[in-house]
Amino acid sequence: MTHSFPLSKLAVCIKQVPVAAAVEFDELRGTIQREGVPSEVSSFDVRALLGALLFRHKEAPDARLAVYTMGPPQAVEALRYCLALGADEAFHLCDRAFAGSDTLATARALSDVLRRQRPDIAFFGRNSTDSETGHVGAQVAELLGWPQITAIQELHLLGPGRVSAVRQIDEGMELVQAELPVIITAAEDFAEERYPSKEEREQVRGRRVVQISLAELDVPSRDRYGFSGSPTMVDGIRVVSEPARRGILLENEDLATQLRIFQEFLASAPKGVESRSQKPLPAPSVGETPDARILVVTEMLGRELRPVSLELLGKAAWLGTTMSAQVEAFVMGPNASSQVPTLAAHGASVAHVMEGRGLVLGTEELTHVLSRLIAQREPRIVVFPSTSASRDVAPRVAARLDAGLTSDCVDLEIDESGTLVQHKAAFGDNAVALIRSRTLPEMATVRPGMLEAAAPDWSRRAAVMRVDPNGLPRARTSILERIVTEDQAVRSLESDETVIGVGMGIGSVSNISVVERLAKHLGAGIGATRKVADAGWLPRQCQVGLSGRAVSPEMYIALGVRGAYEHIVGMRRSGIVIAVNNDPDAMIFDHADLGIVQDCMAFITRLLEPEPLDVAAVQFGR
Numbered sequence: 001m002t003h004s005f006p007l008s009k010l011a012v013c014i015k016q017v018p019v020a021a022a023v024e025f026d027e028l029r030g031t032i033q034r035e036g037v038p039s040e041v042s043s044f045d046v047r048a049l050l051g052a053l054l055f056r057h058k059e060a061p062d063a064r065l066a067v068y069t070m071g072p073p074q075a076v077e078a079l080r081y082c083l084a085l086g087a088d089e090a091f092h093l094c095d096r097a098f099a100g101s102d103t104l105a106t107a108r109a110l111s112d113v114l115r116r117q118r119p120d121i122a123f124f125g126r127n128s129t130d131s132e133t134g135h136v137g138a139q140v141a142e143l144l145g146w147p148q149i150t151a152i153q154e155l156h157l158l159g160p161g162r163v164s165a166v167r168q169i170d171e172g173m174e175l176v177q178a179e180l181p182v183i184i185t186a187a188e189d190f191a192e193e194r195y196p197s198k199e200e201r202e203q204v205r206g207r208r209v210v211q212i213s214l215a216e217l218d219v220p221s222r223d224r225y226g227f228s229g230s231p232t233m234v235d236g237i238r239v240v241s242e243p244a245r246r247g248i249l250l251e252n253e254d255l256a257t258q259l260r261i262f263q264e265f266l267a268s269a270p271k272g273v274e275s276r277s278q279k280p281l282p283a284p285s286v287g288e289t290p291d292a293r294i295l296v297v298t299e300m301l302g303r304e305l306r307p308v309s310l311e312l313l314g315k316a317a318w319l320g321t322t323m324s325a326q327v328e329a330f331v332m333g334p335n336a337s338s339q340v341p342t343l344a345a346h347g348a349s350v351a352h353v354m355e356g357r358g359l360v361l362g363t364e365e366l367t368h369v370l371s372r373l374i375a376q377r378e379p380r381i382v383v384f385p386s387t388s389a390s391r392d393v394a395p396r397v398a399a400r401l402d403a404g405l406t407s408d409c410v411d412l413e414i415d416e417s418g419t420l421v422q423h424k425a426a427f428g429d430n431a432v433a434l435i436r437s438r439t440l441p442e443m444a445t446v447r448p449g450m451l452e453a454a455a456p457d458w459s460r461r462a463a464v465m466r467v468d469p470n471g472l473p474r475a476r477t478s479i480l481e482r483i484v485t486e487d488q489a490v491r492s493l494e495s496d497e498t499v500i501g502v503g504m505g506i507g508s509v510s511n512i513s514v515v516e517r518l519a520k521h522l523g524a525g526i527g528a529t530r531k532v533a534d535a536g537w538l539p540r541q542c543q544v545g546l547s548g549r550a551v552s553p554e555m556y557i558a559l560g561v562r563g564a565y566e567h568i569v570g571m572r573r574s575g576i577v578i579a580v581n582n583d584p585d586a587m588i589f590d591h592a593d594l595g596i597v598q599d600c601m602a603f604i605t606r607l608l609e610p611e612p613l614d615v616a617a618v619q620f621g622r
């Protein structure tokens with residue numbers, strides 16, 4: 001496909017979602033009450049649209065910008081909202097045949113329409129705020145055969161047929177270049193939030209929205225769309241209840257008394273805060289048939305395996321026992337073969353090793369390698385870590401193999417019929433959807449820190465199978481630079497036993513160093529509210545909540561955090577919550593075991609100086 005320069009067409013794909021804060025969860029019945037709940041355009045999609053408009057203004061002033069959605073008749077309102085924000089035209093894929101589509105069936109319909117419309121760039125939000133999969137952009141890219149750049153915060157036109165973008169990754173940022181046409185997914189920082197004015201809404205009231213039915217897509221078969229064409233199905237919903245909180249509020253006590261009670265509270269904390277104990281590895285299973293294999297796609301962080309890789313191996317070993325399946329691991333990197341003993345000790349019987357000097361594969365090349373490996377080995381189950389890299393690759397592999405994928409699982413189990421049940425957090429962790437695949441392999445990405453690595457058995461050995469690093473497709477994206485944040489606390493947030501949540505109440509960026517001292521003292525990770533990340537006081541990767549990450553440490557210490565719903569959903573699974581806030585009515589106290597009404601900097605400064613209380617010793621019972 002050749003591309004004109006300057007650009008002539010931009011597309012933005014959006015989803016209408018229920019307003020998360022208005023959805024009611026019935027913990028007893030395990031149901032989600034959506035009726036009568038207002039809808040909105042998913043917030044990352046709004047950023048995608050606003051960023052695309054800005055990009056057009058600066059770099060492609062002649063391009064027409066169209067918005068697309070697939071959804072029920074009422075989704076026309078979401079498209080009108082986008083017209084009010086500045087889109088030129090709107091297309092609505094609306095047909096009963098689309099009802100019940102999962103992400104792959106949705107991606108098929110959107111890619112069918114984009115193939116005909118031939119935009120230069122198609123923008124999506126990083127993920128939707130209801131189902132939070134982040135699949136659709138990557139799967140549309142795969143189905144169209146285009147490159148993708150996900151979670152971007154900046155985009156520039158480099159010249160004929162090329163763009164460069166700054167994208168957010170788990171460890172920092174990447175500067176990436178890609179050929180057009182390209183799929184872009186937007187992070188929050190791609191554009192500032194904006195709402196249409198009353199006048200803008202009035203102006204688009206009667207504007208035409210083009211309706212597209214399945215028949216108009218002129219596709220060879222109808223059975224790849226809607227519920228029946230979806231490779232995954234939701235089998236039930238479990239509403240997650242927040243642990244009962246002790247609700248102690250220290251309002252009138254002086255600072256010294258508050259510190260003493262804080263210390264006593266930690267010492268008498270009812271929940272176990274000792275290190276998570278490791279289960280031993282079960283005896284290895286022998287995969288006698290091809291479908292009795294579980295493939296774990298591992299990832300490296302520098303020269304080490306990421307901890308989540310070992311968590312996945314531990315889970316796979318236990319699933320393998322239930323279904324008599326052998327665990328196989330894929331490892332890639334310049335020193336990949338040196339990881340084989342570790343993979344074996346954590347449960348892998350076979351290690352697929354891809355090694356080469358300076359070997360770094362992009363999403364498309366890795367999709368090719370993994371799809372080929374899966375076709376050869378025919379595993380029943382494939383699991384990936386839910387990291388920025390794997391969340392790019394797994395949806396493409398699933399789309400290429402026509403397989404179901406569930407992302408960001410918090411657990412996996414095998415039911416009595418031998419099917420993999422994938423537990424997926426949704427609605428900002430308020431609910432867990434139980435999802436099954438109707439296709440093989442059953443594929444899932446799993447959130448770091450949710451599963452336990454088994455205690456290693458260093459007497460185990462794994463057979464090594466080499467994966468050929470040659471014959472890869474030509475790369476259409478390239479990483480020009482990677483800026484990795486040095487902050488270890490940022491990297492490990494999901495697996496930290498203690499997380500300090502930093503809110504605007506700490507007062508200024510200069511106080512971050514004091515928080516860091518406290519974090520070091522407690523061996524804690526550092527999280528942030530969105531406002532703190534917006535202000536640049538802490539990296540975006542620290543953001544906890546609806547549009548950030550979810551954490552479930554044994555202890556969460558909220559400093560100067562108001563307790564907005566969007567923040568709470570990211571930390572509500574924490575074991576013990578302690579909050580320090582100078583407003584006795586702050587919402588965070590409704591979610592805390594211990595609330596301390598105090599200036600948070602005065603509190604932590606006193607905690608650290610002149611003789612720091614040995615909080616860590618109290619906490620871990622040393």
Ligand SMILES: Cc1cc2nc3c(=O)[nH]c(=O)nc-3n(C[C@H](O)[C@H](O)[C@H](O)COP(=O)(O)OP(=O)(O)OC[C@H]3O[C@@H](n4cnc5c(N)ncnc54)[C@H](O)[C@@H]3O)c2cc1C
Binds near residue numbers: 502546582
């Ligand atoms: C679509 C959408 C998605 C969002 N996603 C997220 C998300 O992922 N994560 C997130 O966190 N937010 C998110 N938000 C934003 C959220 O609604 C809140 O605006 C944000 O969490 C508030 O941050 P804060 O508590 O740091 O700041 P503020 O609301 O400014 O609260 C500061 C708090 O500090 C207290 N305080 C002030 N001074 C002191 C002091 N000296 N000592 C002690 N306490 C003090 C105040 O009493 C107040 O309670 C989202 C919003 C939307 C609309």
